[in-house]
Amino acid sequence: MAIDIILLRHATAASKARSQSDKERELTDHGKIEASKMFDAVRCFTKQPMTVVCSPYLRAIQTASYFDKNPNIDARLGAERSSRDLLSVIREFGTEQETLLIIGHSPVLGEAAAAMVGASETGIAYGPATAVFIQIGSTTLLHGVITGVLAP
Numbered sequence: 531m532a533i534d535i536i537l538l539r540h541a542t543a544a545s546k547a548r549s550q551s552d553k554e555r556e557l558t559d560h561g562k563i564e565a566s567k568m569f570d571a572v573r574c575f576t577k578q579p580m581t582v583v584c585s586p587y588l589r590a591i592q593t594a595s596y597f598d599k600n601p602n603i604d605a606r607l608g609a610e611r612s613s614r615d616l617l618s619v620i621r622e623f624g625t626e627q628e629t630l631l632i633i634g635h636s637p638v639l640g641e642a643a644a645a646m647v648g649a650s651e652t653g654i655a656y657g658p659a660t661a662v663f664i665q666i667g668s669t670t671l672l673h674g675v676i677t678g679v680l681a682p
Contacts, residue, residue, distance in 0.1 A: 532667055533625065535629070537662045537664065540589045543557055552609065561658065563682075564682040565596045572661060584604070584633035597631060613641035616642040617642055640653030660679070662679050663677045
């Protein structure tokens, strides 16, 4: 049994305004272009169907909307959460029949990716709208293999 997982960092977001919470930051015009390009690129490399799960932060929801108009929004993927929370989302949503696309934040995505492939504790560096493709052999989420990396 193999599960295909894509860990995608949200596209470029606006800087936080003084009166704004971090959760309310929107994608910039450049970020919207990045998200659109990543949609096209990811679709070229994945099997169908795809389950999309994203952070409740606006910039992640906006990025997810390019892939699915009604993504699964999961509080465990918020920027303040841990890689352990992200791994619990994968355990819940991951199946061998579908690709699982998770849209979240750095450094949590990089830490989770590193944990799945047995890499450094410090994680894998993620720029905006960067996707890491990982194939895992079981729901233990160990001994995964990075099968690709896409960046805008």
